[in-house]
Amino acid sequence: MKIKEIRTDGLIMFSFLTIIALVLLFPLGYWVGNAGFVAMSILLSIAVYFAFTWAKAIGRSFANGAGNTSRNEREAMIIALICFGYFAYLSLGLHYLIIYLNTGITLQPFFYIWVTSFSAPMLFLALLASYKAYPVLTIIRDLKQLYQQKLQLKNQQKEQNAYELSVVELNNKYKLAIDAEPEVYSYIKLSEITAKQYKNKGSLPLFFANYATKLMIKYTKTANHNVALTVFNSYVDVIVPYVGLSEKSSDVASIAIYISVRLDNPKLFNKTTEHILGKNMNVLEVDNNVLHFNLACYYALKQDKAKLLLFVSLARRQGKSTEAFLNDNDFNYYLNDPEFMKLVNSP
Numbered sequence: 001m002k003i004k005e006i007r008t009d010g011l012i013m014f015s016f017l018t019i020i021a022l023v024l025l026f027p028l029g030y031w032v033g034n035a036g037f038v039a040m041s042i043l044l045s046i047a048v049y050f051a052f053t054w055a056k057a058i059g060r061s062f063a064n065g066a067g068n069t070s071r072n073e074r075e076a077m078i079i080a081l082i083c084f085g086y087f088a089y090l091s092l093g094l095h096y097l098i099i100y101l102n103t104g105i106t107l108q109p110f111f112y113i114w115v116t117s118f119s120a121p122m123l124f125l126a127l128l129a130s131y132k133a134y135p136v137l138t139i140i141r142d143l144k145q146l147y148q149q150k151l152q153l154k155n156q157q158k159e160q161n162a163y164e165l166s167v168v169e170l171n172n173k174y175k176l177a178i179d180a181e182p183e184v185y186s187y188i189k190l191s192e193i194t195a196k197q198y199k200n201k202g203s204l205p206l207f208f209a210n211y212a213t214k215l216m217i218k219y220t221k222t223a224n225h226n227v228a229l230t231v232f233n234s235y236v237d238v239i240v241p242y243v244g245l246s247e248k249s250s251d252v253a254s255i256a257i258y259i260s261v262r263l264d265n266p267k268l269f270n271k272t273t274e275h276i277l278g279k280n281m282n283v284l285e286v287d288n289n290v291l292h293f294n295l296a297c298y299y300a301l302k303q304d305k306a307k308l309l310l311f312v313s314l315a316r317r318q319g320k321s322t323e324a325f326l327n328d329n330d331f332n333y334y335l336n337d338p339e340f341m342k343l344v345n346s347p
Helices: 009-032 034-053 055-063 069-103 109-116 120-131 136-179 182-198 204-221 225-243 249-263 266-277 289-301 305-317 322-326 329-334 338-344
Strands: none
Touching: 136 182, 136 204, 182 204, 182 225, 204 225, 204 249, 225 249, 225 266, 249 266, 249 289, 289 305, 289 322, 289 329, 305 338, 322 338, 329 338
16 A cells, blocks of 8 residues: 655645744734734735745645646646635634724624634645545545554564563473472463463463473472372363463373373373363374373273273384383283283284
8 A cells, every 4th residue: 555645845835824924913913903914915915926836836746746737737726726715814814803902893703703714724735635636534544554553563562572571481480390399389370371361372382281291290200299280280270271282282191191090090080081182182193102101001900901902002103112011010910911912012
């Protein structure tokens, strides 16, 4: 979208002379009387002359180009007549006001009409624009649109800067939480605020899943399952509803299932399958041998052979070693099962 440039040299001079007439000549007319009015009229006549002289340039400005000579001359005449009419109207009202101030005559309705219609300069400019059928309203709308776009970009940049600072702060809180248990709760508080404020902006879904996984692994290894479960519950109950899942969410599920097996906590297993594995995620298509191995552990302890064999097969195809199955006590019940052993030893 391109807004045509309008040269305003002549219009600026016209406005300048009008201000001169109002600011300087009105006091002169008040103190000197009719002589002041004569002086004012002379200057106004000069202003009309200047307007006529520059009318071609003004006309070409509104035409946005050199245009046709005769056409510019017609425009010049029309503009000059408008200028003359305006100055005559202005002179008449000012002269009447001077007489009133000098003699105290009763103001007639004409004066109030003149005051009410003192928006003549705006009418003058509107007439010029209308004469050329220039899309004034379009210009105003375009300028407003440009302003709104700039404001929107400014707000977006401001939000982006705030978001980047939040990510930095979140990362710093995570680094503290991974080393000290008390800091975990500060991290959780900040992560929940960030998730609610920015939702799934940028890489937040990946960040949250990755941080939750690492924190859960750290505190599971130290047998501090309560802290690991606190991180998990915050992730599932608060983070996921706002930011959604990512490819790393299967790692969160894998650790949660491991904890559910260690603690014999079926509610934790059900919550994991419902809110992560059963939410826009096909567990059979996830490329995560740790997840499938832990699911195999769970179903081995539950003695659900059909699901056990399914996840053993998936884990083996994705690279889980034979030794991992043979050395894990969760599979002791099936070590003499030929179907299980066949899958475990499959190439």
